[in-house]
Amino acid sequence: MTISEVSKKYNLTQDTIRYYEKIGLLPKVPRSKNGIRDFDEEACNWIEFIKCMRNAGMEIEILIKYVNLFRQGESTVKERRQLLEEQKSKLLEKQKSINETLDRLNYKIKLYDEIEAGTRKDFTEKI
Amino acid sequence: MTISEVSKKYNLTQDTIRYYEKIGLLPKVPRSKNGIRDFDEEACNWIEFIKCMRNAGMEIEILIKYVNLFRQGESTVKERRQLLEEQKSKLLEKQKSINETLDRLNYKIKLYDEIEAGTRKDFTEKI
DNA sequence: TATTGACTTAGAGCGAACTCTAGGTGTTAT
DNA sequence: ATAACACCTAGAGTTCGCTCTAAGTCAATA
Numbered sequence: 001m002t003i004s005e006v007s008k009k010y011n012l013t014q015d016t017i018r019y020y021e022k023i024g025l026l027p028k029v030p031r032s033k034n035g036i037r038d039f040d041e042e043a044c045n046w047i048e049f050i051k052c053m054r055n056a057g058m059e060i061e062i063l064i065k066y067v068n069l070f071r072q073g074e075s076t077v078k079e080r081r082q083l084l085e086e087q088k089s090k091l092l093e094k095q096k097s098i099n100e101t102l103d104r105l106n107y108k109i110k111l112y113d114e115i116e117a118g119t120r121k122d123f124t125e126k127i
Numbered sequence: 128m129t130i131s132e133v134s135k136k137y138n139l140t141q142d143t144i145r146y147y148e149k150i151g152l153l154p155k156v157p158r159s160k161n162g163i164r165d166f167d168e169e170a171c172n173w174i175e176f177i178k179c180m181r182n183a184g185m186e187i188e189i190l191i192k193y194v195n196l197f198r199q200g201e202s203t204v205k206e207r208r209q210l211l212e213e214q215k216s217k218l219l220e221k222q223k224s225i226n227e228t229l230d231r232l233n234y235k236i237k238l239y240d241e242i243e244a245g246t247r248k249d250f251t252e253k254i
Numbered sequence: 255t256a257t258t259g260a261c262t263t264a265g266a267g268c269g270a271a272c273t274c275t276a277g278g279t280g281t282t283a284t
Numbered sequence: 285a286t287a288a289c290a291c292c293t294a295g296a297g298t299t300c301g302c303t304c305t306a307a308g309t310c311a312a313t314a
Contacts, residue, residue, distance in 0.1 A: 004260075015303055018262090034310065036261055049231075056228035057184070060301070074242070081239035088232045095225050098218050101183035104176075105215045112208035115201070131290075142273055145292090150271095161280060163291055187271070 001039040010047050017047065024064050025050055027071055057094065058087055128166040137174050144174065151191050152177055154198055184221065185214055 007014045020026050021037075029043045039047075046067075053063055066083055069076040114120040134141045147153050148164075156170045166174070173194075180190055193210055196203040241247040 002261080013303075014261090016301090019302065022263095034261090035263095036310090052224075052228055052231060054301095055224040057225075058228070077239050077242050081236055081243070084232050084236050084239070088229065088236070091225050091229050091232070095222065095229070097179075097182040098184075098222050098225070101179055101185070102215065102218050102222075104179060105211050105218070109208055109211050109215070112204050112211070115204050116208070129290080140273075141291090143271090146272065149293095161291090163280090181271095 001044065003037050003039070006039050006044065006047060009044070010051055012047070012051060020047070020050060023060065025060065025067055027067055053087075056091055058090075062087060128171065130164050130166070133166050133171065133174060136171070137178055139174070139178060147174070147177060150187065152187065152194055154194055180214075183218055185217075189214060 001009075003014045003017055006012075006017060017026075021029050026043060026046050030038050030040055032038045050063060054060070062083065066080060069080045069083070111120070128136075130141050130144055133139075133144060144153075148156055153170060153173050157165050157167055159165045177190060181187070189210065193207060196207045196210070238247070
């Protein structure tokens with residue numbers, strides 16, 4: 001698979017994919033004899049994994065750390081588990097923040113609806 | 128309330144608070160006669176609101192837009208509602224991404240647990 | 255054979271959101 | 285009165301995560 005195909009498949013720019021490889025986020029992307037990247041299934045799986053983690057806001061440095069542990073083989077399973085557990089709690093925190101904000105947005109939207117409907121005449125919005 | 132008090136109360140640096148004011152995120156922070164900020168309840172409420180929205184990842188530009196609409200008074204209620212609704216869908220998207228990633232992390236953590244426990248001898252992690 | 259087009263690299267540039275620096279003022283404590 | 289301290293400003297610098305540029309290689313088509 002060429003970089004342009006991968007780029008379309010995962011909706012990432014070619015620049016981003018090259019960047020990810022350069023900084024060590026993609027272990028062993030195969031190359032054809034003239035140096036052109038030829039992504040196999042494993043390389044695609046890594047891209048998909050990295051994309052998923054990045055979408056949730058996981059830091060690139062953490063992901064590089066994970067990839068490096070992965071490269072070192074089975075001896076790093078404990079450490080990898082620990083890393084993922086830490087990231088999981090970070091995501092749970094983030095989830096909490098988002099839920100709080102959603103509650104707040106819903107409250108305000110409801111308030112604005114009432115104001116528009118004229119149900120609420122006292123325009124004392126508490127920010 | 129001085130800036131250092133506000134800084135402690137909301138766990139934001141003084142620099143960040145000044146920055147927020149400078150770029151127009153904090154409508155009318157009162158000042159004492161020698162030019163020192165003296166945050167009243169409304170200013171604090173704004174800080175708390177901005178902090179909540181920023182924690183959920185809302186962009187500063189959007190928040191500036193909201194603040195500007197707010198300043199223009201009741202005539203902008205419809206527009207403000209619209210803006211909040213848009214941000215709400217963005218947050219719902221983000222929530223979805225996080226949930227997907229959490230599922231994936233849970234799956235991998237379970238896998239690592241099995242490997243460590245020896246329940247799974249075939250070390251065929253699919254990334 | 256010339257040019258088009260997809261790929262390659264190293265490295266510069268960019269936008270977002272702070273964060274820090276330098277230099278200054280004003281109040282309080284010794 | 286002098287020093288320490290909390291505040292002020294403008295503007296430069298930093299970090300993150302890309303994104304773009306310039307210059308080059310190679311294969312295929314006009």
